[in-house]
Amino acid sequence: MKKNKNYAFIDSQNLNLAIQDLGWKLDYKRFRIYLKDKFLVEKAFIFIGFVEKNKDLYKFLKKSGYEIIFKPTLKYRKDRKSYTKGNVDAELVLHTMIELTNYDYAVIVSGDGDFYCLIEYLLKQRKLECVLVPNFFKFSALLRKFMPKLVFLNDQKNKLSYKKERH
Numbered sequence: 001m002k003k004n005k006n007y008a009f010i011d012s013q014n015l016n017l018a019i020q021d022l023g024w025k026l027d028y029k030r031f032r033i034y035l036k037d038k039f040l041v042e043k044a045f046i047f048i049g050f051v052e053k054n055k056d057l058y059k060f061l062k063k064s065g066y067e068i069i070f071k072p073t074l075k076y077r078k079d080r081k082s083y084t085k086g087n088v089d090a091e092l093v094l095h096t097m098i099e100l101t102n103y104d105y106a107v108i109v110s111g112d113g114d115f116y117c118l119i120e121y122l123l124k125q126r127k128l129e130c131v132l133v134p135n136f137f138k139f140s141a142l143l144r145k146f147m148p149k150l151v152f153l154n155d156q157k158n159k160l161s162y163k164k165e166r167h
Contacts, residue, residue: 006129007103008035008044009096010066011088011110018111018134022154027162029064034160036065039107039129045095047088049073069095089114096122105129113140123149 019026035041046061050070061068071088089112096106096118106122108115111133122128128149133139136152143150153160 004040004104004129005042005102006040006105006107007099008039008041008107008109008132009092010044010046011092011108011112011115012046012048013088014110014112015134018138019153021138022135022157024157025162027160028061028066030160030162032065034156035107039132041107043067043099043103045069045092045099047071047092047095049088093118100125100127103127107132109134111135111139111143113142116140116142116145119143119146119149 015026032044035044044066045068046066047069048058048061048071051073058068069088069091071091092108092110093115096108104127106127107129108119108122109132115131119128119131123146130149130151131143131146132151132153133143134153136154
């Protein structure tokens with residue numbers, strides 16, 4: 001029996017913020033293992049805005065088995081607050097299409113409705129394993145159309161939350 005060769009395409013900002021809204025912190029090393037074990041993910045592409053001070057995080061993600069796709073970021077000021085913006089949607093869609101012939105099925109990790117057309121296309125091509133939505137309580141209503149293919153991380157806290165190592 002042939003084993004599927006699946007790839008994950010991860011919207012890091014959506015994943016991170018949605019999990020934080022649930023009140024816990026994701027352990028990215030455990031998450032990579034979860035993707036491999038549960039969805040047979042051979043390659044996991046994580047799309048993230050590049051910020052110089054986060055180099056240690058990027059090293060950790062690479063060491064944990066992720067292929068990192070960086071998006072240049074811009075700094076903004078609004079209401080006396082500064083923030084960094086690096087929207088990765090276009091990169092995620094583009095890489096999913098570039099890699100299309102290299103995987104059997106895609107796992108899209110995001111609750112963002114901007115990926116509606118990508119998910120619809122992957123379904124029509126019979127190339128969608130699932131859409132892994134970080135937070136059942138906070139995801140785009142556009143994705144409800146794909147409910148049979150949606151998998152939620154809400155009940156995975158015990159398995160996937162970051163726990164400080166005890167010394």
